[in-house]
Amino acid sequence: MGHLKGNKNMATATARHLLVESEELCNELKTRIANGEDFAEIAKEYSQCPSGAQGGDLGSFGQGQMVPEFDKVVFNDEINVVHGPVQTQFGYHLLETTSRED
Numbered sequence: 001m002g003h004l005k006g007n008k009n010m011a012t013a014t015a016r017h018l019l020v021e022s023e024e025l026c027n028e029l030k031t032r033i034a035n036g037e038d039f040a041e042i043a044k045e046y047s048q049c050p051s052g053a054q055g056g057d058l059g060s061f062g063q064g065q066m067v068p069e070f071d072k073v074v075f076n077d078e079i080n081v082v083h084g085p086v087q088t089q090f091g092y093h094l095l096e097t098t099s100r101e102d
Contacts, residue, residue, distance in 0.1 A: 011062065013101070014060045015061075016055060016057045016058060016095075018039075018046060020092055026093070029046060069087065080096065083095045083097075
């Protein structure tokens, strides 16, 4: 955790998410994952984002590349914890940051 910050946009992260239409379904899926079901399998079955086919994997991205609601969670909240529902213009997301480089 150095205090030298070069380019402010150097933070990168890898994350996975799933996207559904309703907050109710989002909460239900979050509970199922908390109870041990596989995030990737649930994303494949339910996610309305094309990333669902990859189990919700969004790969690596930099701060500012995703919608602000995503950035807020991905670059500030705990890693390897399923966060959500996070509402965006697209619907309701569950979001898990799998790694982060500040």
